Amino acid sequence: MDNLLWIFISALLINNFTLSYFLGLCPFLGVSGRLDTAFRLGLANIFVMIITAICAYALNRWVLVYAPYLRVISFIIVIASSVQFVEMAIKKLSPELFKALGIFLPLITTNCAILGLALFSTNKGYGFVEGLVYALGAGAGVTLALVLLAGIREETRILNIPNLVKGTAMNLIIAGIISLAFMGFAGLFSSH
Amino acid sequence: MENVNQNAQEFFKGLWKENPIFVSVLGMCPTLAVTNTAINSLAMGLATTFVLVCSSILVSALKSVIPKQVRITSYIIIIATFVTVVDFTLAAFTPDIHKELGAFIALIVVNCLILGRQEAFASKNSVGLSILDALGMSAGFSFALLCIGIPREILGSGSLFSFSLFGDKFEPWVVMILPPGGFFMLGFLLLIFNWYAQRRKAHG
Numbered sequence: 413m414d415n416l417l418w419i420f421i422s423a424l425l426i427n428n429f430t431l432s433y434f435l436g437l438c439p440f441l442g443v444s445g446r447l448d449t450a451f452r453l454g455l456a457n458i459f460v461m462i463i464t465a466i467c468a469y470a471l472n473r474w475v476l477v478y479a480p481y482l483r484v485i486s487f488i489i490v491i492a493s494s495v496q497f498v499e500m501a502i503k504k505l506s507p508e509l510f511k512a513l514g515i516f517l518p519l520i521t522t523n524c525a526i527l528g529l530a531l532f533s534t535n536k537g538y539g540f541v542e543g544l545v546y547a548l549g550a551g552a553g554v555t556l557a558l559v560l561l562a563g564i565r566e567e568t569r570i571l572n573i574p575n576l577v578k579g580t581a582m583n584l585i586i587a588g589i590i591s592l593a594f595m596g597f598a599g600l601f602s603s604h
Numbered sequence: 605m606e607n608v609n610q611n612a613q614e615f616f617k618g619l620w621k622e623n624p625i626f627v628s629v630l631g632m633c634p635t636l637a638v639t640n641t642a643i644n645s646l647a648m649g650l651a652t653t654f655v656l657v658c659s660s661i662l663v664s665a666l667k668s669v670i671p672k673q674v675r676i677t678s679y680i681i682i683i684a685t686f687v688t689v690v691d692f693t694l695a696a697f698t699p700d701i702h703k704e705l706g707a708f709i710a711l712i713v714v715n716c717l718i719l720g721r722q723e724a725f726a727s728k729n730s731v732g733l734s735i736l737d738a739l740g741m742s743a744g745f746s747f748a749l750l751c752i753g754i755p756r757e758i759l760g761s762g763s764l765f766s767f768s769l770f771g772d773k774f775e776p777w778v779v780m781i782l783p784p785g786g787f788f789m790l791g792f793l794l795l796i797f798n799w800y801a802q803r804r805k806a807h808g
């Protein structure tokens with residue numbers, strides 16, 4: 413149990429996917445203009461990551477043992493198609509959920525955070541439950557980073573910012589400061 | 605003559621006018637994650653160049669064969685194939701760099717720059733032009749990686765390509781080789797780029 417908690421906290425705060433691995437930066441910088449959009453994108457991210465963890469486990473267990481060179485190709489294809497499949501299922505079963513997450517799902521599939529999750533959890537040799545917890549932590553971490561940046565960006569709209577700094581440059585510097593703050597979490601478990 | 609001019613244009617636009625990182629802000633993940641030293645930046649630049657050029661050749665040669673409905677999937681399979689080639693080649697010849705770059709080599713597959721070029725250029729132009737476009741874009745990408753990687757290594761560890769520059773007296777800015785340094789460096793470079801673009805506009 414301690415181990416699982418450690419995996420979760422580590423993926424959520426210490427090795428945050430967005431702020432310390434720079435994964436999933438395109439949506440991080442692109443869609444973080446508004447708080448509610450950012451939050452929904454984050455939820456969709458958690459959702460896709462959990463599907464990814466299940467797919468990656470299955471592939472590692474039954475396919476890649478025999479053909480390790482197919483790793484990159486099979487991860488991408490299998491994840492993309494299962495997300496597509498789940499998307500269709502949600503559309504039928506729960507239109508409300510589809511409305512909330514819908515447009516983001518295909519976008520997220522080709523996001524580096526998703527492939528990164530599959531590769532990292534393979535490299536770390538996680539089992540099924542550990543992989544799921546890792547996906548949950550990573551997804552929550554991405555959501556946290558998105559919501560933090562979106563919140564700050566909403567506030568900056570009422571400020572008088574010089575034209576030169578507006579846009580990506582400012583977002584990157586804000587992200588750098590958030591990332592600096594998150595480095596403080598590195599000491600959280602150092603006694604282990 | 606016009607033809608030569610156009611060819612040159614396809615090459616040089618990637619370097620400056622449509623630089624993938626400074627202007628279009630594409631392919632951010634590898635840009636920031638591996639640029640903590642100059643050598644890693646260079647290796648990432650070369651690996652991306654190889655993948656981009658090879659997949660551009662293949663996509664542009666096969667453009668009449670690939671059905672429109674499944675083109676994105678086909679591009680991804682082509683790109684993933686070349687990424688696997690790079691991954692295994694690096695692991696065999698330069699295991700140190702491969703270890704350092706880790707999963708980020710495999711993550712070249714989802715670099716939006718590469719898929720973007722296939723969709724926007726290689727699938728519509730001849731093989732020759734696609735090679736030029738791919739070379740220009742990847743030169744621009746590698747140039748931008750080095751622009752970030754070199755200052756980060758100099759400030760963060762006081763060295764360049766692992767040669768010590770300042771001797772023992774230098775107190776390194778450790779933050780520059782850590783993740784926040786990547787964000788700050790790119791933000792700073794974008795500021796310079798914006799400033800330059802604005803000035804050129806103002807002066808005509």
